[in-house]
């Protein structure tokens with residue numbers, strides 16, 4: 001696995017032909033963690049980057065988050081070219097839904113939440129510092145503010161309790177960053193990526209490039225379901241199926257700023273001219289279409305898109 005190099009950003013310049021897609025997780029990827037979810041809002045610096053990305057007609061930005069629709073709408077409503085995906089793929093809002101929230105699967109069953117809430121309330125009562133976040137299709141037990149060791153111990157116990165109590169109810173239990181989350185079985189971030197790629201293909205304009213960034217276990221399905229030629233980026237440490245890595249949200253924002261600002265740091269040069277490259281196109285069966293040998297090689301070394309005389313800028 002390689003660290004994501006700055007030079008990869010040149011695949012996402014406006015002078016590169018075709019529409020490019022960015023699938024971005026929120027917590028732990030675009031934003032550092034905070035003790036309470038409501039405190040982790042985008043910084044001014046992040047808003048500047050979102051503003052620049054929003055004004056790029058050649059980019060489609062997808063915020064693929066575990067947050068509920070109210071939070072995402074509050075924070076991202078100014079960016080009307082963005083598609084917002086709430087609760088790991090439960091509902092979405094963007095240009096193609098007329099900026100109205102639409103469920104991905106209108107038959108998502110959430111009746112199991114009543115039973116889960118009772119168990120989480122019991123654990124909250126006996127774990128000082130913990131709290132519950134209730135969403136529309138998922139319910140979360142937070143223990144970031146607990147005593148480190150005791151919180152971890154209770155989280156393990158809760159995972160076990162949920163696994164034995166929920167039987168074959170249509171929900172999935174997962175442990176994220178200082179949270180235990182129970183979500184509807186029919187939601188998965190990877191399905192969002194697949195649907196967007198397929199929709200773009202049916203409009204006869206497959207994405208020229210795809211970038212997927214996430215820090216959490218729920219983001220692994222995006223890495224796995226992304227097309228073969230996609231730039232998949234794990235943010236932070238840990239096992240992953242992503243091909244590249246960045247250290248944390250600050251590096252993610254720095255990388256996105258390079259795309260948004262359209263210049264590579266220190267080299268300050270423009271990317272390869274549009275006419276000198278054939279765009280590579282993705283299809284959902286994992287093959288790349290319309291890919292010349294030259295472009296295939298460019299996948300192996302993104303520095304190929306820079307003029308040969310320049311020194312590469314590596315991270």
Ligand SMILES: O=P(O)(O)OC[C@H]1O[C@H](O[C@H]2O[C@H](CO)[C@@H](O)[C@H](O)[C@H]2O)[C@H](O)[C@@H](O)[C@@H]1O
Pocket residue numbers: 025026027028029032033034035036037038040064065066067068133140142144176177178179181216218
């Ligand atoms: O898919 P994401 O956008 O990464 O959302 C995953 C969960 O993120 C939130 O929890 C995390 O961030 C909180 C704020 O920094 C932090 O307090 C918590 O410990 C983290 O796990 C969110 O509250 C959850 O609903 C999301 O599922």
